[in-house]
Amino acid sequence: MDNIVREITIVGGGTAGWLTAGVIAAEHMANSDSGIKVTLVESPDIKPIGVGEGTWPTMRGTLQKMGINETEFFRECDASFKQGAKFAKWVTGTEDDFYYHPLVLPEGYEKINLAPYWQPQSDKVSFADAVSFQGHLCEKGLAPKQITTPEYAHVANYAYHLDAGKFAAFLQKHCTEKLGVRHVLDHVVKVNPTLDGDIASVSTKNHGDICGDLFIDCTGFNSLLLGKHYNIPFISKKHILFNDTALAVHVPYQTEQDAIASHTISTGQSAGWVWDIGLPSRRGVGHVFSSAHTTDEQAEKELRDYIRPSLGKQTDDLSVRKIPINPGHRELFWHKNCVAVGLSAGFLEPLEASALVLVELSAAMISEQLPANRDVMDIVAKRFNDKFLYRWDRIIDFLKLHYILTKRTDSDYWQDNCLAETIPQDLQTLLKLWRYESPWQLDFDHADEVFPSASYQYVLYGMGFETSARHTTRRSDNIELAQMKFQKNAQLTQKLLAGLPNNRDLINKIKQYGLQKI
Amino acid sequence: MPNHQLLDNITHKDVHVITKHTPEFGDNSSYSHVFIAEFRDVQAHYPIFFQKNSQTGQFEVIALFGLAGEENLFLTDAGWQANYIPLSIQRRPFLIGFQESTEGGVVSEEPVIHIDMDSPRISYNQGEAVFLPQGGQSPYVQHVAATLMAIQQGHQQTKTFIDTLQQHELLENVEIKVTLDDDSNHAMNFLYTINEEKVAQLSDQVVADLHRLGYLKAIHMIFASMPNMSNLIKLKNRQLK
Numbered sequence: 001m002d003n004i005v006r007e008i009t010i011v012g013g014g015t016a017g018w019l020t021a022g023v024i025a026a027e028h029m030a031n032s033d034s035g036i037k038v039t040l041v042e043s044p045d046i047k048p049i050g051v052g053e054g055t056w057p058t059m060r061g062t063l064q065k066m067g068i069n070e071t072e073f074f075r076e077c078d079a080s081f082k083q084g085a086k087f088a089k090w091v092t093g094t095e096d097d098f099y100y101h102p103l104v105l106p107e108g109y110e111k112i113n114l115a116p117y118w119q120p121q122s123d124k125v126s127f128a129d130a131v132s133f134q135g136h137l138c139e140k141g142l143a144p145k146q147i148t149t150p151e152y153a154h155v156a157n158y159a160y161h162l163d164a165g166k167f168a169a170f171l172q173k174h175c176t177e178k179l180g181v182r183h184v185l186d187h188v189v190k191v192n193p194t195l196d197g198d199i200a201s202v203s204t205k206n207h208g209d210i211c212g213d214l215f216i217d218c219t220g221f222n223s224l225l226l227g228k229h230y231n232i233p234f235i236s237k238k239h240i241l242f243n244d245t246a247l248a249v250h251v252p253y254q255t256e257q258d259a260i261a262s263h264t265i266s267t268g269q270s271a272g273w274v275w276d277i278g279l280p281s282r283r284g285v286g287h288v289f290s291s292a293h294t295t296d297e298q299a300e301k302e303l304r305d306y307i308r309p310s311l312g313k314q315t316d317d318l319s320v321r322k323i324p325i326n327p328g329h330r331e332l333f334w335h336k337n338c339v340a341v342g343l344s345a346g347f348l349e350p351l352e353a354s355a356l357v358l359v360e361l362s363a364a365m366i367s368e369q370l371p372a373n374r375d376v377m378d379i380v381a382k383r384f385n386d387k388f389l390y391r392w393d394r395i396i397d398f399l400k401l402h403y404i405l406t407k408r409t410d411s412d413y414w415q416d417n418c419l420a421e422t423i424p425q426d427l428q429t430l431l432k433l434w435r436y437e438s439p440w441q442l443d444f445d446h447a448d449e450v451f452p453s454a455s456y457q458y459v460l461y462g463m464g465f466e467t468s469a470r471h472t473t474r475r476s477d478n479i480e481l482a483q484m485k486f487q488k489n490a491q492l493t494q495k496l497l498a499g500l501p502n503n504r505d506l507i508n509k510i511k512q513y514g515l516q517k518i
Numbered sequence: 519m520p521n522h523q524l525l526d527n528i529t530h531k532d533v534h535v536i537t538k539h540t541p542e543f544g545d546n547s548s549y550s551h552v553f554i555a556e557f558r559d560v561q562a563h564y565p566i567f568f569q570k571n572s573q574t575g576q577f578e579v580i581a582l583f584g585l586a587g588e589e590n591l592f593l594t595d596a597g598w599q600a601n602y603i604p605l606s607i608q609r610r611p612f613l614i615g616f617q618e619s620t621e622g623g624v625v626s627e628e629p630v631i632h633i634d635m636d637s638p639r640i641s642y643n644q645g646e647a648v649f650l651p652q653g654g655q656s657p658y659v660q661h662v663a664a665t666l667m668a669i670q671q672g673h674q675q676t677k678t679f680i681d682t683l684q685q686h687e688l689l690e691n692v693e694i695k696v697t698l699d700d701d702s703n704h705a706m707n708f709l710y711t712i713n714e715e716k717v718a719q720l721s722d723q724v725v726a727d728l729h730r731l732g733y734l735k736a737i738h739m740i741f742a743s744m745p746n747m748s749n750l751i752k753l754k755n756r757q758l759k
Contacts, residue, residue: 146572146575147570147572147573147574147575148570148571148572148575148708149575509573509574509575512574513574513575513576514575515575516570516575516576516577516684517684517687518689518690518691518710
């Protein structure tokens with residue numbers, strides 16, 4: 001028996017399964033006889049959870065590589081633009097408390113760290129507005145590009161908001177019709193091991209045994225292969241990130257012309273926060289909270305209170321869906337010839353849309369480093385585990401950062417979040433350092449960090465963190481260059497405010513006319 | 519604001535149209551749409567490019583008249599300095615509209631002539647009469663009607679032509695950089711053209727298909743129009759003196 005990797009079997013559909021199938025099938029030519037055979041087995045009964053309706057800008061590259069037409073994606077996935085996140089009531093909890101985490105890097109980021117030059121004027125202009133134009137675009141409801149901008153190209157960096165259910169169906173169609181992925185709609189009833197503990201095949205109810213050289217577990221919280229079959233332990237992170245329940249609703253627009261926010265709005269509550277994601281046809285709104293700090297009833301009340309100003313009486317008719325969350329991840333992600341992608345690997349909370357990006361990153365690494373045969377698979381597995389354990393830790397740090405800089409003392413939730421024993425040691429160390437030096441490229445070990453140092457800057461300074469000025473001068477100090485960059489950002493802001501279209505108008509036009517490829 | 523009215527021989531009985539092309543009558547745009555059927559005449563005088571419509575993002579074919587926004591280098595006090603004026607300029611101030619008509623219980627859209635009564639070309643004492651004293655259409659308006667029909671057909675033909683070019687991925691963005699005699703620099707980055715190398719690499723079958731549709735000829739006329747770019751620069755330099 002040869003041990004060449006020729007067949008990949010993905011168990012579970014949903015966005016994780018189909019994204020992974022698409023990334024691998026496109027690169028490894030599943031539609032050609034000489035390529036890798038990709039099969040996706042999906043239970044006809046289990047409804048996918050559809051994690052996250054927000055993506056990262058990386059999704060543009062992921063879709064493009066799969067050969068997807070961006071116009072069709074907009075038409076079929078109820079997609080809209082996302083230019084970052086607006087955090088309201090995370091610092092003081094008052095009505096005027098908000099900051100932006102935009103997706104564009106600070107002006108001149110490859111040349112100069114503007115944070116120390118901005119700090120002295122922090123009472124006059126917010127960090128995000130001083131170094132980027134994107135918060136202004138979001139406030140004015142503008143799109144990040146024009147109808148003449150080619151598909152996937154941007155004027156202002158962007159990601160997407162989308163309907164996860166429609167997205168999975170859209171990917172399924174693309175994968176099966178264009179990329180040569182075989183789709184088996186059936187229950188997996190048994191996992192059949194080989195003598196040395198690999199997975200030889202999975203047995204299905206009606207389609208017999210499905211073999212594979214590599215199995216990808218995309219079975220969601222079920223974690224059928226990695227969790228149930230291999231018993232890889234789950235590591236809870238609830239002592240760091242408290243949120244363990246989400247209540248989600250679909251909120252209709254009042255008219256077809258209502259503005260679509262081009263950013264995720266995330267608003268602090270007494271024991272959690274509310275996400276608000278604008279799709280063309282509706283808003284997706286939800287309250288994610290810590291059940292140790294509040295009750296379902298109180299959380300639901302806060303959710304409806306949040307929605308009521310825009311929806312009025314109808315608010316009380318909305319049906320709320322409850323989703324339990326167990327924040328944490330598996331101890332390992334790739335074991336033997338099985339790797340978990342998506343919720344089966346873990347989930348933290350919806351903050352900063354880290355779920356789908358982890359699916360993309362996992363699929364990309366599996367595809368790029370796909371072991372040629374079983375002999376080298378353990379080497380790749382170890383690399384994959386090391387890399388993703390590091391990534392989960394960095395994501396946990398970054399999410400936690402949003403909570404520990406709060407000045408809210410109105411509830412135990414916010415105060416407990418600031419307790420030292422709930423803050424990872426790495427993060428405490430960084431925070432200490434950042435009191436004297438603003439985050440910069442070298443603070444992080446890896447070339448392909450999930451969150452760039454710019455993201456830390458946006459959150460730190462958005463939340464009013466202070467980095468002391470140095471007592472000594474440095475040769476690289478360059479106040480003229482900094483002034484130039486601030487000015488350039490101000491000019492760019494004016495130019496883009498005048499030149500970019502309304503977000504809903506552009507999305508309508510894309511659906512009507514389509515974006516050009518060039 | 520344009521004031522479009524359905525042309526009729528009562529309301530517009532005495533209307534005349536000034537047909538000369540001098541700056542005071544508009545036409546100071548740096549381009550106009552052109553249609554495949556007129557490529558032969560257009561390419562003799564103007565460079566032909568593609569650009570994206572700012573409202574729809576869809577490609578359209580244009581003849582270029584200038585290097586900046588409102589600049590038409592052919593438009594002078596002595597008239598339009600070229601022997602051919604594109605149809606979509608010639609038609610002015612008339613345009614085509616559609617009117618619903620019912621015949622034998624079938625509703626159909628009939629093309630009808632509209633006139634922009636706010637155009638500076640509208641006059642009551644000079645230029646070409648629109649209607650004859652007895653109320654019939656003047657030979658001038660009959661000519662305009664033929665022009666409008668040609669535009670109407672040209673729109674669809676040209677759209678199909680562009681779709682075909684895109685299907686074979688033949689369009690590409692060109693950045694045009696010009697340094698004038700006064701050392702000023704002008705850059706235009708919104709223009710697209712056909713990639714000659716990609717055309718040369720098309721399979722025999724595709725070339726035959728394009729030929730049958732008349733597109734191969736159109737493509738080569740666009741290539742042949744390119745030297746007119748240097749004429750534009752010459753006209754611009756002459757203005758500087």
